[in-house]
Amino acid sequence: MSKPRKRKPQRRPQSHSRLADHKRQGKMLTPPLLAVVGDKLRSASWDRDQFPDFLWSCWHLDSGEPRDLVKLVKYLDRIGEIIGPDREGFPEHWLLTGRLTVFEAIPEGIRARLLDELLQQNLYEAIVPEEFAQALGMYPSAPGRWLIRPRLEAGMRIDPESAQRGLERVTAAAMGGQSPVATRAKAAVFRQYVHTRRLSMPPALVDEWRDIIVRYPMETTPEETSKVETFIRATFGAMEGAMEEKGDGDSSGSTWSQTFWRSNWSLFPCRRREARREMPLLSEGDKAAIESAYHEMADDIKVLRERFEQLADATNPDLFNPDRYEVLTGVVARVLRYLNVYIGYPALWTMEHGAPLLRSVVEARIIIRYLSAADTQSDIFRRFKAYGMGRLKLLKLHFEEYLAAEDDPHEDMIAYVDYLESLVNQDILEEFQDINLGGNFAGKDMRKMAAEVGLEREYRLIFAPASSNVHGEWSVIDEYALERCRNPLHRGHRIIRRNTDAPVGAMVVDTIAEFASLLVDEYEQATSQQRSLAAKSPEST
Template structure:
């Protein structure tokens, strides 16, 4: 595919934030909107101009443009009222005009170039076209391959090959005399076919061609049936070409880290029991940290670092860490914050319990009504527990992260991993769909039923957040320096593929 200069990445600061939505600069412009599919390049225009692409592919750029000039000039003479070189419109011309046009193409030796189109422009559908261009020596596979290879080059509307096609289509439109251009624009168009894509002038010529070609859309009507038929045919006639993304499998040995991590939690648990087992604050902080430890332990024991569950683990570790810092920061300004935190969580458990009592639940469900009821009523009768469905302390996790100085940790990791937790499309696309590399299938995706995708390991991030958690606990309770150091300073060596 022809190379083109990539656009710079749009910065977050370039967006307009309005009503909870980041709006891109281009979408902020008045009256700016994307083309509907039928007027887009890939779905709507490329299939119509594929015949030009086949000619350019068959002959090469220089000879192909020369041949194309003769062909579109002949078409204009035969059909002077035709504004665009869309194939669907050519196929609707009077059969005598079609025959004369096709005979010209055959006469100049371009029959083999357009023969692949007979894979879907068959005798039953387009008898005149099929009669003129069918080549029995080209097998079905040969014709499909020619179409797929050409489509691969021109699917990107800014590729050099696609721009060449758009130049030919634009030039045909200009022959009608309906469009008047500025002298600078005409000079660029004159220079275009005589210049190589590496020439400096093409840096201006290519964008000019692309912008002017879109003007044709104001003159033409789209043929929905032709487009549907094209895509249905080429997709059914060709096979999927699936490729997978496999990041290195996590095989690094972190048993020493997990052993030392266990020792740290044993120390903290014994410290709690020995110093003040009724300390509500310490009980809650160690409870949250232990929950994080158990989540990490599950991922470690089942080697889920490359999995969807691994991303869920990172999210939990981050949220737990942020909540710990938030509770400590706000304990002076929020009376009974430790008790309120517990009642908030139990209130949500009570809400689920109440719903199950009213609707019933199978005994095989992972929700055990009797056990949850015992937990809800453990220290306070449920009739005295309110059920608050808002965020704890009326602040979501993003605001909590900002208030404790962890905005980057939230923005760089939590939002990403939350997509997996909530089953949002980005996470589904990354983890559960494989890419088809067939342009005739519009590069669609297919379900990853056999679990061929291997995502990037979350091990370094898990350790990073867990170490932050331990460092925070160390500030509060003082973990022995040597014991803490063996965990914090654990070195994760790079993955060897």
């Protein structure tokens, strides 16, 4: 019975490719989580910018149970009843939404009356839990801190450990703008806008949503809950954007968010991933596999090296003008020398440490093909040499300048400069050498060179990612050198990755060896004509 043929995944038409559209329009790809404010874009960050202001609301919602939202709304209604309809002394657009900055905006006289009423009605303990009071007490300048005044006056002492436990629990539960806790905190705001008639909707929309919103969250089905919460999150984002556009946003919320997060680093320690000490980096089976792979790869590379040497020895160097031979042969020889040493250190068989060599192999292949495709009358091989020697001359000049400024330069430094001088002047006196400060010998970047010789795919998939490693770009630093702090109160900031171990395997070195073999193939093709000439020379007959 024949094996079923695998279906190839269908490719999207070019017109529907975001990357293709990006290239055609020459625009940056727009991140999806952005809120439009007027004609400007701003990052919509619940975690960083909004959550600290909703700390009180999230504290009452942190269990994730739908009934918590009903309880929170009842608390807001009771507070609103005690405050009453008189808004003298309040900000113009004040609305009780559960934000700490909203509590902070309540005038002092009304604060005292509100606290007294809550105490008399035995609601204070529930509305301002002791654990919440412990947490808020850690921040002397927190908005709404007056809420914990009765507890402080009753002798409550701030316990950092208790505050940390509660803050970590609530912060972890509320992180992510689409989490149940965050969504229900936004739902409470939405409810207050609708309840006070500050948010109006078209009649058709009201008819569509009235029943489901009335039943949310206790009596809605999972499908209805998902639908209404998506609507609430979108409406909340629109309301926030509209407030900022009109200038109604409260900047104190932003100030408090900065204070909250920046204070947490000094208040609470970082937490690292627990080391799994019971698991060795390599099991005995892994060690055996690595050792077997080493011997196999070492043999393959030895054969590859011998093949290259035979090709180089059989190639006519053209002693009148050996630039072509020397450049092509040198480019390949350098990579194979690098590979020959690399293979002997299996601890480096990771993408983190193997990327520089992988990049060098692909780069060498692009250069070999680019050079060999040049017109025979071109002086590109001479320019390749001249570019490198010019850079070496520049290095020598820098060291000479350094030595001239030293009163007593070290003898090793003097010897090194003498060595550089011998290298620089070995073919052409340095007075006749130019220094080219351009990107490379060809006067064009590697991507364009790769495209010209049909190696653009290798450039995109291998060279460019490996270059990120060589140049220490952020993506590589993030992947290998740093890790996330595990303390929820630190918002997942990055800290040094202390463990330098990494799982090793033969895949990376296999890939490098495969590309090195292709490099030798390129060399064989690029020098085939010189070997034909060598075979026809008088010495060979």
